[in-house]
Amino acid sequence: MFVWQAHKGSVRAVAFSPDGTRLVTATGSSRSVSLWNPITGELARKLDLGIRDSVAQSVAFAPDAPLLAVGMSGSVRVWDTVNWNEIAILTPREKGGSDGFFEVAFGRGSNPLLAAGAKNRVCVWDDAGRVQATGTRYPDTEFAIGNVPCLDFSPDSSLLATNGLAKAKLWESTTGKKVREIPHTHSSHPGPIKFSPDGTHLVVGYRKLVSIYPITEPDGEPVTCTGHTQLVWSACWSADGRALLTASKDGTARLWEPSSGTELKTFEWGIGEIRTAAFSADGLLGAAAGNDGKVVVWDVDA
Secondary structure (H helix, E strand, O other), X not given: OEEEEOOOOOOOEEEEOOOOOOEXXXXXXXXXXXXXXXXXXXXXXEEEOOOOXXXXXXXEEOOOOOEEEEEEOOOEEEEEOOOOEXXXXXXXXXXXXXXXXXXXXXXXXXXXXXXXXXXXXXXXXXXXXXXXXXXXXXXXXXXXXXXXXXXXXXXXXXXXXXXXXXXXXXXXXXXXXXXXEEEOOOOOOEEEEEEOOOOOEEEEEEOOEEEEEEOOOOOOOOEEEOOOOOOEEEEEEOOOOOOXXXXXXXXXXXXXXXXXXXXXXEEOOOOOOEEEEEEOOOOOEEEEEEXXXXXXXXXXXX
C-alpha cells in the first residue's frame, strides 16, 4: 500500500491509464488535472486547462485509444495522451445547458463514442469528439434528463446506462432512445452505475447500497451488497468481472463478490470520506481518494 498527499482539497475523480503507468486525479476545485506514477506517487504531468471553465470535475481514459477526457464546469476537453495535445473542446448545444459534467465515459474501439453526464442532460459525441481545427464541437446525440451525473457504456457501446433519483435507465447510445427502466429505492443520492465487463450485469448504487442487475435476464432478481453505512459514491468492476470495488462517505472502500453480494474485504485507511475508486486494467491495483486530498494505491489481493 502506498499513500501520498496529492492535493490540498478533496479528490473527486481518479482513473488509471490503460497501461497502468499513470493515475489521473481531478479535484473539482481547480482548472487542472494531475497525472501521477501510481507506484511512487511522483507527479508526472499536470494539465492546465486554462480559464475557459472554472473547475475539472471528472476524468476518463479511453480503453482502446490514446485519449483522456476531462469533464469541466461547462465543457468536456479531450487530450491526445501520446503528445499531450488538446484535440477537442466539446460543449452542449444549448447555452447554459450544463452546470458541470460530473462523469465522462468512453466506449470501446479506436474511434470511440464519448459520453458526458450533467445535472440536466446527457451528451454523446462520435469519434471521441475529435475536431480537425481548434474550436468547439456540439454533441452528435443530446437528450435532456434530470439529475444524471452518473453514466456508463455497455462493452459494445450500443447502450448507455444512466442513474437517476428513482430509477436507472438504458438508452440507445447513438439515438438517445430509451430502451429499459430499472426502478430502485428512491433516493436524493443517485449513485454510480457500471456495466460488467461482459455486459451481462449492471451495478447500480443508491443511498448506502449497490445492487447488481442481470441485464440479459430482465426478470432476474438483483443481488444487493450491504455493508456501507453511508452514501456510496463510486463503483467499478475488475477486468475479469469477478470482483466489485466500491467507495463510500463512510470512509471505507469495499471489495465484493458480485454473484452473491458477499463482502470480501474492507479497506479503511483513515483518509476520511472516500469519493472515488478505480481498478487498474489488469485488476492488480486499486486506487482510492477522497476529501482530505490523499490518494491510496494498493495491491488488491494482498
